[in-house]
Amino acid sequence: METFLQLLIYGLQLGSIYALIALGYTMVYGIIGLINFAHGDFLMVGAFVALFAVTLFGLGFVPALLISMIITGLLGVSIERIAYKPLRKRPRLSALITAIGVSIVLENFPRALPFIGPAPRPFPQMIPMVKFNVLGVSTNSVQLIMIALSVLLMVMLQIIVTKTQIGRKMRAVSLDKDAASLMGINVNSVISVTFFIGASLAAAGGIFYASTYPMIDVYMGIVLGLKAFIAAVLGGIGNIPGAMVGGIIMGIAEIFATSINSDLGYGIGFVILIFILLVRPAGIMGKFTIEKV
């Protein structure tokens, strides 16, 4: 029982990180129908921005987190404007291939920079680590704060999407861009806001991940991004609560599988992916629509 709870906490922590990243995949897919293959790299950018904010400018955790979220968010907006927007009326495959290209650039441009480079970097410990025991389960301040912050960000997102005018606009644009523009909605700026939110949540996810597994490198977004993408598919791509649920399930499944065998832990995501594609291709919360990628 104690091991179970112990694993559950680790699973929740990893799962909430997957969820934050999965949200960006799902929101971007929902609004422009694009699987943004470069999305995983935003979490890497977020982690590096935070690293420099701390090591070069001596910022604390919260300012570093906020600055990283803003810078990564703006990067997401610029990438959409420069790389994806011109292709919006072209066949989907063009944007998909472009996304792969963007991903390669995002990984290899920093790799070529002398002050970043290919080697992994230690990520600073920004939150004082206090360990404690609850009911025989050992946990620590970092873990609990990360989970709490993830939940906070997700609740904020949910409120924005369901209760505010920009949220209404996002849902309208994702359903019908022409009809939305006939309401006087500036579709381009709504798409920008969506990219901003998606990329900044990924940055937060990257920082939370690096705070737990404190080595970062330019390729860290690949596997993490892939798993978060599976989480988004699992929840139903395009569905926001689905991404949250999918992320949590992925994290928990991975931690439990790892406790049995570490290779199994690495592969469990793909097992889940194959399973969900076979039995419920629309995902847990998704509605099935025929959709060309």
Add this chain to the structure above:
Amino acid sequence: MLEIKDLHVSYGAIKAVKGISFEVREGEIVTLIGANGAGKSTTLRTISGLEATAGGTITFMGQNINNMPPHKIVELGISHVPEGRRVFTNLSVIDNLKLGANLRKDKEAVKKDMKKVFELFPILEKRQNQLAGTLSGGEQQMLAVGRALMTKGKLMLLDEPSMGLAPMIVENIFEIIKEINNEGTTILLIEQNAYMALSIADRAYVLETGNIVLEGSASDLAENDEIKKAYLGA
């Protein structure tokens, strides 16, 4: 108020609108009638900025609005009820209406207009918290008109509001179009249902495969033999 001169619109190699000219004066109801595929919707979509012009000019209240982004055109005062209603089925009725008013800052006036919409369409008030996707076809058409009213345009473009609706509901919608016009909104109405359209319009244009072939007062056209044969089923 709206002046179209020698408008051309193409979809790739397909020439959908081939140099049409017409105008809508303030306070009028003008109708553009024509068979399926004549280019009616394309004309409206181009006025609203959803399609690019391949030639000609569109002038609204003295300003050239060619190829302006659609949201700017709404801001200038053109509202558009699109073909097939296109309500936001994933949003509640009230959220659909609120989106219509998203450019407007004056909260009090928005509230008043919302009340007005509910007076015109009492059913929408009853259904306000329901998802728009759960409404019947007629109710969705009412919502599409209500939503356009919330944008508070000076000119309202209506694309086949009668499509797919039972005759009683069509009459009801046309009554309301007249009422909207009486309260000061100019109307450009597109219809295949020429009989209904001519019965409420001041003037009419007949569109055939991208060209205007006839124009005149609605009452004259309703008496025109060609029109009777082609569009009124006489």
